[in-house]
Amino acid sequence: MATESDLSCSGLVRRFGNNAAVDHVSLDVPAGTFFSILGPSGCGKTTLLRLLAGFDKPDEGDIFIRGHRMNEVPPNKRPVNMVFQHLALFPTMSVGDNIGYGLKRKKVPAAERRKRIARVLEQVGLPELENRDPQELSGGQRQRVALARCLVLEPTLLLLDEPLGALDLKLREQMKIELKHLQKQFGTTFVYITHDQSEAMVMSDQVAVMKNGRFEQVAPPEELYRQPATPFVAGFVGDNNRLAGTVVSVADDVAAVRLSDGAVVRGRVASAGLAPGAQAELYIRPESLSFSQTAAGGGSSSLQTRVRTTLFDGANSRVEAESNGQALFARLPQDGTAPALTPDGHLELSWDPDLARVFGASPQ
Amino acid sequence: MNSSVSRFSLWLLLAPFLLWIVLLVLVPHLQMLRVSFQVRESWDTLAWGLEQYQNFFSESYYWRTFVRTGVMSLFTTFLTLLIAFPIAWYIARLARGNSKGILFLACLIPFWASELVRTYGWMILLRESGLFSSWLQALGWVDGPVEMLYNDVAVIIGLVYNGLLFMVVPLVTTLDGMDESLVEAGYDLGGGHGTVLREVVIPWAMPGIVSGCIVVFMLTLGSYLTPILMGGKDSAWFTQQIFTQFITRFNWEQGAALGVLLLVLSSLLVWLGLKLTGQSLRKVMG
Numbered sequence: 001m002a003t004e005s006d007l008s009c010s011g012l013v014r015r016f017g018n019n020a021a022v023d024h025v026s027l028d029v030p031a032g033t034f035f036s037i038l039g040p041s042g043c044g045k046t047t048l049l050r051l052l053a054g055f056d057k058p059d060e061g062d063i064f065i066r067g068h069r070m071n072e073v074p075p076n077k078r079p080v081n082m083v084f085q086h087l088a089l090f091p092t093m094s095v096g097d098n099i100g101y102g103l104k105r106k107k108v109p110a111a112e113r114r115k116r117i118a119r120v121l122e123q124v125g126l127p128e129l130e131n132r133d134p135q136e137l138s139g140g141q142r143q144r145v146a147l148a149r150c151l152v153l154e155p156t157l158l159l160l161d162e163p164l165g166a167l168d169l170k171l172r173e174q175m176k177i178e179l180k181h182l183q184k185q186f187g188t189t190f191v192y193i194t195h196d197q198s199e200a201m202v203m204s205d206q207v208a209v210m211k212n213g214r215f216e217q218v219a220p221p222e223e224l225y226r227q228p229a230t231p232f233v234a235g236f237v238g239d240n241n242r243l244a245g246t247v248v249s250v251a252d253d254v255a256a257v258r259l260s261d262g263a264v265v266r267g268r269v270a271s272a273g274l275a276p277g278a279q280a281e282l283y284i285r286p287e288s289l290s291f292s293q294t295a296a297g298g299g300s301s302s303l304q305t306r307v308r309t310t311l312f313d314g315a316n317s318r319v320e321a322e323s324n325g326q327a328l329f330a331r332l333p334q335d336g337t338a339p340a341l342t343p344d345g346h347l348e349l350s351w352d353p354d355l356a357r358v359f360g361a362s363p364q
Numbered sequence: 365m366n367s368s369v370s371r372f373s374l375w376l377l378l379a380p381f382l383l384w385i386v387l388l389v390l391v392p393h394l395q396m397l398r399v400s401f402q403v404r405e406s407w408d409t410l411a412w413g414l415e416q417y418q419n420f421f422s423e424s425y426y427w428r429t430f431v432r433t434g435v436m437s438l439f440t441t442f443l444t445l446l447i448a449f450p451i452a453w454y455i456a457r458l459a460r461g462n463s464k465g466i467l468f469l470a471c472l473i474p475f476w477a478s479e480l481v482r483t484y485g486w487m488i489l490l491r492e493s494g495l496f497s498s499w500l501q502a503l504g505w506v507d508g509p510v511e512m513l514y515n516d517v518a519v520i521i522g523l524v525y526n527g528l529l530f531m532v533v534p535l536v537t538t539l540d541g542m543d544e545s546l547v548e549a550g551y552d553l554g555g556g557h558g559t560v561l562r563e564v565v566i567p568w569a570m571p572g573i574v575s576g577c578i579v580v581f582m583l584t585l586g587s588y589l590t591p592i593l594m595g596g597k598d599s600a601w602f603t604q605q606i607f608t609q610f611i612t613r614f615n616w617e618q619g620a621a622l623g624v625l626l627l628v629l630s631s632l633l634v635w636l637g638l639k640l641t642g643q644s645l646r647k648v649m650g
Contacts, residue, residue: 055548075551082552088545092567101563105554149553 006031006156006189007052012061014047021047022058023213029157029191029206034183036200037193039210040236045193048210049159052191053082066156076105081150082159086166087142089134095121095145096130102153120152124182140171147179151186160192164199176202197237201225209233228270231359234283241289241328243282243303244361247274255358257282261324266301267356279361286318288355289330291339291347302350303328307341321347393627400620416621426605426622433602434629436516437584440523444531444580445573447524452535452572457544471532479526483593486522487513490594514596522590527580534579538572539565574643578634585630602626 007029014022021044029035037045050056052063054075063070070078081102090098096117103113121127124144134142143163150158164172164179180203183190194200200207201221208218209232217229228234235242245259256266257280267282274280305321305328317332319341330349332338341347403413420426455467474482489495490512500506512518546568550560566573591601606626609619638645 053548053552055551075548076554076556080552082549084545084549086543086545088543088549090546090549090564090567092564092570101550101555102553105559153553 004031005029006066007035007191008064009052010062012048012051012058012063014044014051014056015059020044020213022051024061025210025213025215026061027208027215027218029189031189032187033205034180034190034192034203036204036207037191037210038197038200038207038237039193039195041195043210044213045195045210046161049082049161049191049193052157053080053159054078079156080159081153081155081157082161083146083150083163085161085163087146087163089142089146089149091134093134094130095126095132095134095137098134098145099130099149099152102149106153116152120148123185124148124151139167140175143167143175147182151182151188155188158188158190160190162194162196164194164196172199179203201237209236211236228283228357230271231281231283231361234270234357234359239286239329240283241286243284243323243326243328245280245282247276247278247280247358249276250274254353255280255282257358259324259326263303263323265303265356266353267358268354270357271359274358274360280358281361282356282358284351284356286329287331288351289328289349290351291330291349299353300350301353301356302348305347305349307343307345307347309343310341319347321349396620396623399616400624402617404617416618417625419618420621420625429600429602429605430625430629432600433585434633436520437523437581438633440520440527440584441577441581443520444524444527445577448528448531448535448576449573451528452532452539455532456536456539457542468536471529474525475529479587479589480593482526483522483590486518486525486594490518490521513594514598516595516599519591519595519599519601522594523584523587526587526590527583530579530583531576534572534576535569538569542568570641570643571647574637574641577637581633581637582630585626 005028008027010026012022012025013020023044025048027035037048039045047056051058054070054073058071065079070080090101093101096114099117099120100113103116108116117130118127121129124147126141126144126148129137129141129145134145137145146163160179164175167175176199179190179192183203190203192200192203201224204221206218207221207224209216209224211232217224217233219227219229224233224237228237231242234240243257243259243265245257245265247255248258248264249256250269253269254266255269255274256264258264265282267284303323305323308320308322308327310319310332311317315334317334318329319332321328321330328349400416401412401414402410403415405411420430451471455464455471459467477485487494491497492509492511492513494512496512497506497510500510501508542565546564547560550564555563586603588601588603588607591599592604595601602622603626606619606622609615609622613619
């Protein structure tokens with residue numbers, strides 16, 4: 001086992017009845033990084049996290065933390081702490097006692113304990129709140145207490161189970177950035193699970209996209225976004241437009257796909273073994289679509305559509321267009337270069353085939 | 365007009381409660397308090413005085429019984445808590461779906477029969493010619509019949525049994541409301557079983573524990589049938605003293621004084637219990 005990784009798992013399996021909630025998952029998290037596991041609810045990410053925390057035991061596979069095998073180690077003996085989804089702050093203890101709970105278990109003397117509690121509260125930006133009750137704090141403050149309660153123990157690994165889910169949108173955006181800073185500041189390895197792709201993208205060094213108990217792709221956020229490895233990742237991470245059709249030709253890694261209405265679109269081949277005649281799906285991001293009046297470079301692919309409506313949302317404004325019954329979204333630039341669009345008007349959308357990705361159709 | 369109608373209906377709704385409180389609780393207790401301070405000088409003259417209360421302190425049998433009843437009630441309450449906690453934990457946290465309801469029902473069903481019937485049930489098991497005695501003989505562990513009734517252990521068994529449901533119900537209610545992740549967090553942060561129980565579970569369940577203890581303690585302290593049936597004539601329960609004074613000796617003044625003392629004792633102990641556990645009656649009784 002490589003000792004420079006804080007966490008490494010190989011072939012983890014956890015079955016409930018006949019259903020494998022975690023299905024042969026292997027992962028390797030380097031020390032001091034922010035690792036996210038992203039997936040829809042029911043994909044097995046919570047089960048995986050519980051295996052890492054020790055609340056559940058894998059049916060197969062091994063968990064190593066800093067090179068030590070953890071399979072048989074109970075949760076209270078693992079160098080791992082967890083921030084729970086609903087934080088699980090002890091309501092019968094003050095903030096200081098909540099943070100001191102773990103230190104007490106480690107037999108840290110009282111004076112030292114007080115010092116460390118004060119220091120960690122300072123670090124998370126809540127100085128001198130030791131004597132308050134958790135119920136008196138705001139959502140964001142409770143979040144930080146939950147973090148402090150774990151970080152004060154200096155764990156090798158900090159597990160976070162969608163802790164931002166309960167916060168309102170504005171606070172969530174703020175906490176995202178703060179969490180990332182705190183991770184850098186403490187240098188602790190974070191394993192974060194979420195179904196919110198924006199949380200995963202903003203905070204992580206590496207993101208694993210999980211589906212049906214398996215990792216679909218493990219990559220840095222940018223790679224995940226630009227070069228999704230599977231149709232699921234392409235559809236799940238960020239907004240995407242999907243066009244289904246039949247491959248007519250493949251040349252220089254660019255496939256031409258004929259849609260059901262006869263239009264031919266092109267994009268970069270993303271899955272192996274794509275041959276003419278195969279069913280395929282082309283994914284193109286809304287921001288990669290340009291309006292033909294503004295840019296019609298040579299070699300670009302294009303599609304005739306009909307405008308349905310425009311959706312104004314500041315920098316994220318989009319136009320909803322329709323081609324052969326299929327809805328397509330394109331980003332509307334807000335710098336004045338967007339053409340005036342009228343509902344039911346004709347619109348030609350075009351793109352650089354290098355930015356589109358063509359996958360063999362997933363059996364559905 | 366409208367307000368007078370609504371006021372009338374409010375009084376109408378309150379009436380049964382007020383009648384109950386005033387006629388069955390307030391008036392008898394005040395009456396008893398009054399009687400307890402009356403000293404009978406001759407067959408038709410009464411004077412005010414503390415004679416009955418002096419009797420209580422000078423006659424060691426009275427206050428010994430009094431202390432014994434208090435101590436045994438406290439012990440019974442504690443024992444009931446020890447037995448009820450794992451039961452409540454199992455029902456609230458581990459049992460799933462149907463079995464939860466069935467287990468709860470199993471605790472409840474004995475209480476469909478009266479205390480008398482339940483106590484006789486125990487007597488059938490424990491008496492000299494009872495089931496346990498004959499089993500022990502059949503197994504050859506004892507030579508002759510064994511009398512297991514008419515001692516303090518038998519009394520406590522009966523009292524614990526009678527109090528169990530009243531301890532289980534509030535405990536199940538509080539433990540049911542506890543988030544599983546609190547227990548997990550307790551382990552995750554380095555606690556063992558004992559620590560999690562002591563630092564996380566018990567503080568959380570405290571309102572339920574205290575309210576269960578209050579109810580069981582009151583029931584036990586004031587119980588009459590169980591001690592007399594299972595403890596026999598030597599059981600020396602304080603309620604028996606009161607009964608004797610009122611009914612056998614026809615000494616209502618002394619009986620009233622003992623009754624007042626029992627009320628003061630139970631109130632005092634409940635108040636002390638609340639103070640020691642840092643709970644308030646409002647929190648405990650929801």
